[in-house]
Amino acid sequence: MGLFTELKDSISRATDRLFSEQEPKRIGIYGPPNAGKTTLANRIARDWTGDAVGAESHVPHETRRARRKENVEIERDGKTVTIDIVDTPGVTTKVDYEEFTDEMDEDDAIRRSREATEGVAEAMHWLREDVDGVIYVLDSAEDPITQVNTMLIGIIESRDLPVLIFANKIDLDDSSVKRIEDAFPQHKTVPLSAKEGDNMDEVYDNIAEYFG
């Protein structure tokens, strides 16, 4: 992309955001498969709207379509911040149906892998076109320095999107929030357990501050 085209696009995005202040911002929940994105989306949606967003599973690629929960009103310090949360499929560069054959028969595994590839492409499209900010969810018990994480954070930064990193699964014994902070020191990292509901006050404080 040429320098001036990039500059024009950046100004255009900033202007769009300025003039759409009344519209809820669309906050994409991104990350690798099995980081707990849908568990987080459900936690946020249940806490503030009473409804869930989607099904959760330990089998990777349970979320194979981006799902938007509109008008989530988060109250902090007497103010209300309204956002749309977009739960996206986990991003990867490879999908092998044989990963799923322990959990289901071959036909279902092949169907799941096809839907997963479509879901990843959909997630990338949303990231390029349709989100105003990103919550990047990582499993804090896993090594954060992976190619997918490095590439996605780079893509998010290149689009000038505000981003918060959520170090999820702090309830696990192998959890290390510092490992994530060290991997991405340029961004704020917030520890939490979406499953257990740990540290959600700090989560909502930061969502309101970054995306309000």
Place this chain on the structure above:
Amino acid sequence: MPKATNADDSDAPDGVQIDLISGERMAGMATMEKIRMILDGVHDGNIVILEEGLTPDEESRLIEVTMAEISPDEFNGIEIETYPKSDTHDSSLLGRIMGGDQAEAKLTVIGPANQIETLHKDETLISALVSRN
């Protein structure tokens, strides 16, 4: 421009073809030409090494096109490796105007997902195991 060749399967030596693509060769190519060149090489079982890597937008589109081409029992996708971004990189708009996007160009290795296994990766070293399949 000559195309990176691929040995015919019938007389292919027992090895892995590695294509090292210079930054100069990539400079004149459109995004989809780069992606097509990479994925054509990977579909042929080659390891593609880019001297200067891809931009974030090109990486995003590479993921999308790769997903569209995954097919059970034929192509599982790609493994791609570059060094993690350094702490000192300036990703701001001003930083990119000043040439930061180019300065971040980093050696990138791409291959079939079922032939590359990353053994170790940190800010300065990538160690990978490449198999013939």
